[in-house]
Amino acid sequence: MPEFAVTARRLVAGNAQGELLYADVGLSFWGGVDPFSGEVIDRHHPLSGQIIAGRVLAIPSGRGSCTGSSVLLELILNGHAPAALVVAHPEEILSLGVLIAQSLFDCGLPVVCIGPEAFSRLHDCAFVRVEDDRVSAFTQIPADNWQATTSKTSVTHGATGPIALNDTDRDLLAGKHGKAAQVAMQIVLQMAELQGAGELIDITQAHIDGCIYTGPASLRFAEQLLAWGAAVRVPTTLNSISVDQRLWRQQGIDPAFGEPASQLGEAYMAMGAQLSYTCAPYLLDSAPQANEQVVWAESNAVVYANSVLGARTQKYPDYLDICIALTGRAPLTGCHLDAGRLATLLIQVAPLGPLDDAFYPLLGYHVGALSGSQIPVLDGLHNAAPTRDDLKAFGAAFATTSGAPMFHIAGVTPEAASIEQALGGLPAQHIETVSAAGLLESWNELNSAPSAQLGLVALGNPHFSLSEFAVLAALCEGRSKHPDVALVITCGRHVQQQASAAGYLATLDAFGAQLVTDTCWCMLGEPVLPVGTTSLMTNSGKYAHYAPGLVGRTVHFGSLAACVEAACRGFVSGELPAWLSQAHQPREKLSDV
Template sequence: MPELSIHARSLVAGDAQGDLLYADVGLSFWGGVDPFSGEVIDRHHPLSGQIIAGRVLALPSGRGSCTGSSVLLELILNGHAPAALVVAQPEEILSLGALVAQTLFERGLPVVCVGEEAFACLRDKHYVRIADGQVQAFDLPPDDGWRPAPPDLARQLARRSGVALNDGDRALLEGRHGKAAQVAMQIVLQMAELQGATELIDIAQAHIDGCIYTGPASLRFARQLLDWGAAVRVPTTLNAISVDQRRWRAQDIDPAFGEPASALGDAYMAMGAQMSFTCAPYLLDSAPSAGEQVVWAESNAVVYANSVLGARTQKYPDYLDICIALTGRAPLTGCHLEQGRRATLLVEVPAPAGLDDAFYPLLGYHIGALAGSQIPVIAGLERSAPSLDDLKAFGAAFATTSAAPMFHIVGVTPEAATAEQALGGEPARQTVRLGRQDLLASWRELNSADSPELGLVSLGNPHFSLSECATLARLCQGRRKHREVALVITCGRHVHEQARQAGHVAALEAFGAQFVTDTCWCMLGEPVLPVTAKTLMTNSGKYAHYAPGLVGRKVHFAGLAACVEAACSGQASGELPAWLNPATPCQGAA
């Protein structure tokens, strides 16, 4: 008999059993799980070093990157996936990876949601079985000969959808626009039901994150759609891919990786997507306006679009993004709706005087971990006047540790003239007041290096903007980097050309900087990252979090000026910024 039996909501159908691996912190599969071994590589996570393959993985939620769906698909198809996922809250990114595996490749794993109270009851359990809508927990594996039954995919697809369809939707679903669009609509409808949506909306544009090469499965998925005649129905841009498509051979990238990574970008362009190759699509001329309904993937881009631009998108998982681009239709839910954009968490921040650019990624990183899936509104920064680059850095770090699709900052972001507006006139469910000691703890977490020696300064995660290139050029003017330190900047082709015309590229190359386009630091490794570099330095809270797991290097995190000083001296000073010093006065809090 089970020690515990919990009624569960099935997000992805199926039965399973296995040893339980439990965590009370959300996990991003991209940058957090090795897609070829199933090892948890997020060095900040309590499960770091654990192998998830074949085990029932229990997480309160996902978090971080939209590419988690692609990593899970990779794990399912190569045999290193967990036996099942148990979540406290409905989880869309990982569920989508399981749905794609089930729909396209007749493989998959069950995903069930049990609610927060029941989830906590699993903490000390050892073995779990998922069957017939129940999660059963045992102290020892039961010796009863039970085996999971394979899911009936045909029955699941034939089930009558509760989502209202128009004539165009039905035409897509019936295959009148080709098999790729038909399968895409099937996946869109499955996700709509999971999200509780009852209707679909037209979208104006899409940004595709699934062009990141996570392994053979990601290319197999794209080529399958192409074989079925896939063609996007709305203007579509592409995220940064996994290599600099024009120069990866000159950079000595292994062809076993470079060729399929480049081919994946080509596959999405063959579907009609633009060759944008940037993780900062909000820097493109095609960036959406306030109120525009769009479908963007890439976690930092989603957060920026919602929070800073006022456009409307969910945090779309890889593969759902292209499915919606192929149909032009998205579930009407979440941040597409006014009520889905309201904050529930109020964070009061006493803004220190003398801020530098390290403050905003650090604050975003810390608040993201506090928020979990809640949308926060931050009060206390009204007089700090963060720039668009500051908001970009805040949002990227926030999206790394949070599952939420947006944030509000009182007096700064467009839907938060006041905290009351961001909260929709309701009281906050939770209020948190931050102090310097809170931020200092996150500073120490991001600064994982224990040696001042430095081999690399990595900039451009997310991709550098033109204004960041200009600021860096001013900081580097008349100077030359240390001969043993590489300084590498990633940016989109369009920004690189703008910076070249403005003279910034020549100035930075005179300093000794290198530019890499098309790809970003979350995808780069050796030899672009020097083999001899044992530690690196970055001004990106996002990359400071992911780098120890992705490339096995420890990190110095600091502002841009400190990065330049370290590039010149060959050593990181390790000094705290003045605004983290308890003797520095505050400007006051809201």
Template structure:
């Protein structure tokens, strides 16, 4: 008999059993799990170093990157996936990866949601069996010869409670081709999981699935191309995994560079624009307030909702292109007024004389507090954060949170008042923060103990024109240390703007190097020099992911400190004045 049993909501049906691997912290599969081995590589996560292959993985939910669905697909197809996923809360990103594996490749794994209370009861269990929508836990693995029932196809799309138009039904019937048919099946299935009663037209899409996570990501895209896929709305592409024009000159291994570049080509063959940026809000095509769009890439989603006032869910890789191929999206979550209301109120005691490191640090800290809740941040009104500050805040927030947006009182467009952001409801939680509360997150991001420095990595998310200008002012008339590389990633559009404004010439005279099309979270050796030890960044997002992605410890600080370190060839490990405790001057 099991020690504990609970009914579950199957997000993706199936039976399985295995040793339990439990964590009470959400996990981003992209940047957090090696897609080729199943090892947890998020060095800030309690499961770091564990291997998920063949085990029942229990998490509160996913978090972080939209590319988690692509990583899960890789794991399923290469045999390193967990036996099942048991979640406290529904997670569209992880569910979508399993659904795509099932719909296109006849493979998959069960994904189940059991709620917060039942999830907490798994904490001390050792073995889990998932069967018929029931989750049973055991202190010792049962020896009863149990075998899972033969896998059956999940519920057929179009047979659920989602209201469909005649055009939707024509897409499902295959009238508009195989690619649109399969895409519509996936869209409707996800709408059912989300509880959406109908679909809506969307004005544009931003595709995150062009990031190369392995053969499965390219196989998926090429299958759609072979089926005649063509996008129905204006569609931009996220940063890809290589600088498409220069990857050979940069020394990238063709075994990686060729398929990574080919993946970008496959999406362009479907009609997507050659944009290759993780900051599509910097493009002229950025959506207007209230516009219904479908964006993937976690930082872009958060910026679109929070700063632009556009409306998008945090769309997983693969669902983004499915919606672009149909022009239809589930009417749920942030597409609705009710899905944009804050549930967490954060009162910030603003330190004096902050620098630009404050915003990514604050976003990182609040993201970890928020989980899936949308926060309202109060106390920053007199600071008047710039768009670059909000970009840095949002990217770090999206790294540690599963929420699709934030509000900042008096700053973001849907937070003119507390009542507007909260929807005239009291907050579910109230948290108060001062500089002293941020010290633990500062130390978490500063994982490097040595003052050594080999690389300064800037542009995660992609640098804007104004960031290029700010960096050029800091670098003008100076020269970096010969042993330190300073590399900036940005989109082609921003690079052209910065070149025309003269900033690129100033920065190249300093010794900086620009790389376009790709972003730091996709970059490895040799752009990260094989001999490089610690690196430095002003990005809270990259400071979190780099130890797992490239195996380097990180110094995190503001932009001016990054430039000083690049010139000195070392990092002076001193807290910024606004973060320094009164009785611990100079502590790290």
């Protein structure tokens, strides 16, 4: 007999069973799970080092990157996927990866949502069985010889009834605009059902995150759409790809990786997407305006578009982004609606005195962990006057530890002239406080390097802006980096051209900095990351979190000025910023080796 059984909401139907792998912390599959082995590589996660293959994975929800759907597709096709996914809250990114596996490759796994209360009861269980909408949990392996059937999985039906379609939608479904658009519309409608949307809306532009090469499945998907005649129906930009398309051979990238990674970018351009290759599309001239309905993927870009620009997009999974670009239609749900943009969590930030630029990525990282999937409104920063670069750094780190698609900062972001506006006139469902002591804990978490040794300073995650180049050039003027330290900046081609015209690149070249375009630090490894380097420094809260799992290096995190000082000295001082030193608790001194 099971310890308990519960009726679940089927996100993707099916049946399976297996040993339970449980965590009460959300997990980003991109940067958190190795797509070729199923190992949890997020070194900050309680499941770090565990193998998810063949087990029933129970997590409250996903979090972080939109590329989680692509990683899960790779795992399904290479045989290292979990047997089933059990979540506490509806999970769209991972569900979409399963739907793609089902729609294009005729395989998949069940995904079920059981709610927070039932989810917490799994903590003491060892084995879980999923039978469509029934989830049974056991303290030991049952001896009843139950076998999962091999019937094809399918998406659950939404609770809102049939989705209203217009004539163009029906033509797309009928194949009048080609096979690729037909399949894309089928997938869009499956997700609309899962989300409970009653209708679709027109969108004005798309930003595609699925151009990141996660393995053979990502290229198979794009090439299949292209073979079916895929062509985007709206202006479409491309996220960072996995290599510098112009220089990867000169950089020494293995052709076994470089060639398919470059081909993937070319496949999306063949569908009509622009050659943008940036994880910061809000820096392009095509950035959307307030209230513009768009479809963006890439977690930091989504958060920035919603929160800072006031545009409207969901946190779209890889592959759903291109499906919507091929149809021009998106489910009317979530942040596309006024109600879906309201904060439910109030976070009060205690005064900390004069701040430097390390504050905002650290705060974003900390607030993201506090928020989970809730949209927060922060109080206490209205006099701090954060810049667009500060908000970019905050949003990227926030999107790393949170599943929420946006944030509000009272008196700063466009939909939060007041706390009351951000909350929609309703009381906050939860209230949290950010103190210096709490930020210090997150600071120590991001600073994982045990020694002062340094081989690399990694800047540009997300991609550097022109104003960041201006600040960096001023910090580097008349100086030279240490010969044993590489300083590498990633940016988009358009910003590279602007920085060159402004004279910033000449200054940085004299300093000894290197520039990489088209790709970003979450996709880069050796030899761009110097072979033999054991630790690196970054001013990115996002990369400080992901680097230990992605590239196996320990990390120093600090301000841009601290990064330049370390690059010049050849080592990291380990000093806390003044605004954080008030909460200082003795930390083991960094060794010199």
